[in-house]
Amino acid sequence: MSRPVIQFWYEFASTYSYPAAIRVEDMAVQRGVELRWRPFLLGPIFAEAGWTTSPFNLLPVKGAYMWRDLERICAAAGLPFSRPDPFPQNGLKAARIATALAPEQVPSFSRAVYLAQFGERRQIDDETLLATLIARAGADAQEMLALSAGDEVKTRLRESVAEAKALGIFGAPSLTCADGELFWGNDRLEQAMDHALATHAATEGA
């Protein structure tokens, strides 16, 4: 029996991507779902909506709620939480690195970036920090920093953003199933896996 595949789309500066990135891998393993980690950028997608920053900054009353909601989610999950400053952080370098890493190194690197940002209030565009996190994920830091700044990786990340847009993605985290079904938000991880498993079982049974 093959396993259903879910693409997990995340933006490093995205607040709700933090608790989602921490829990999604364990959930996928437990449920028998194959997870593909898909770093992408929300900036180009927000820019098309005419936004120059996070919508949480553009609408402060919604932003205030989001920070409180995220704090509650982290407390319930036992996750450290410290509001990043500035927000949003610049996640471009981290996204390029996650694009350049070997697939098996991406989950631990990505989780470490989120924990540094939202748990330790580190600046995630800091190359010294990124080098440490690359090394911890099992890759060569200098090699990976060089590779991630190259044209091939930049192009692949742009292609990921284009693919996200084509899938109807407008926020992060988002999950997409093989049939194109889209689920948005840390609140939808369970439903996305339910859907992937149900549709996959129907296909296998056919």
Added chain:
Amino acid sequence: MSRPVIQFWYEFASTYSYPAAIRVEDMAVQRGVELRWRPFLLGPIFAEAGWTTSPFNLLPVKGAYMWRDLERICAAAGLPFSRPDPFPQNGLKAARIATALAPEQVPSFSRAVYLAQFGERRQIDDETLLATLIARAGADAQEMLALSAGDEVKTRLRESVAEAKALGIFGAPSLTCADGELFWGNDRLEQAMDHALATHAATEGA
């Protein structure tokens, strides 16, 4: 022992208020929470953000997702679903009626408006429909339509909108607890009740 109180804030044109309004009363009864139904209007709050219509119309890619997400939620809950046309509907008259009704008539009237709108694709500013739903809720239709168009009810509804804004409410459904804690969305009903019960128990125990 007294019961914790939750204010349930809803806007009749709001899509996610539909499944929330259908399930919130049963949940409150089961959990031992006293629910106060608080009809309000999002229009004046959206207008302050510079929006002239629903943000789901302003950002079509997010709107497309919302409709699919709502369809899935309704299917999972066994609720009828038919996308209203036009969207958003004009919920002003329904909100004034819900403001004018006796508290015990508000839940059944409000659920009926949502079911007519999202289940039967009715126009919720239609006075013939509203008269039928008022009568079903146990009030006199003509008396209530006249009362709801009067200055006293209009003022009370305006005060509700002002109170919602003061509580930091920016969308619907929203739930607020006695300590001011705010929860937004059909996804947060359970957490709101958890919070109300936990904080109330702490107060009673003190």
